[in-house]
Amino acid sequence: MKKLLFIIPLGLSLTAISCSSNAEKTTSQEEIVETTIQQAETINEDVGVNKFAELIAKGDGQILDVRTPEEWTTGTIKDATKMNFFDKDFDQQLERLDKIKPVYVYCKAGGRSGKAAKKLEKMGFITVYNLLGGMSAWNTAGKETVK
Incomplete structure (x- = not known):
């Protein structure tokens, strides 16, 4: 039971970090597209x-x-x-x-x-x-x- 109480919050934390990382990638991709357009x-x-x-x-x-x-x-x-x-x-x-x-x-x-x-x-x-x-x-x- 103690392991389960430790694993569930850990899983939720990893999911949150993963989502945050994807948001940063999206922003970076948007910046790249904007820069490319400006440099066209x-x-x-x-x-x-x-x-x-x-x-x-x-x-x-x-x-x-x-x-x-x-x-x-x-x-x-x-x-x-x-x-x-x-x-x-x-x-x-x-x-x-x-x-x-x-x-x-x-x-x-x-x-x-x-x-x-x-x-x-x-x-x-x-x-x-x-x-x-x-x-x-x-x-x-x-x-x-x-x-």
């Missing part, structure tokens, strides 16, 4: 008009126009989300985008969108494509715009 190779690439058009045609990403409201009146790429690069809350606006889906960013000539692409990368966006030459190059190539 990101794409931040400048692309020409034809490649940009090919990428957005896939329909799997977010098209981002970072020009000013005045510039938007001249036309935008279809389905583009408009965020004025010069707005005080521009960075907060970027946070509304999905960090997992590709972002296709453009401006008038490529300067602001290049800066926006760098911001997006620093914010943890995985795939970012910047349109070289911006809307000027897009229009010169005769690509479709909407007003």
Whole structure:
């Protein structure tokens, strides 16, 4: 009987320790997954008009126009989300985008969108494509715009 009174608490203690150990392993595994995601190779690439058009045609990403409201009146790429690069809350606006889906960013000539692409990368966006030459190059190539 004394042995039984000793064995039962010992068994319960070992079970508790085992469960605690598994909880630690789960946390460690979660940390590993999070670290792996953070270290995943990101794409931040400048692309020409034809490649940009090919990428957005896939329909799997977010098209981002970072020009000013005045510039938007001249036309935008279809389905583009408009965020004025010069707005005080521009960075907060970027946070509304999905960090997992590709972002296709453009401006008038490529300067602001290049800066926006760098911001997006620093914010943890995985795939970012910047349109070289911006809307000027897009229009010169005769690509479709909407007003």
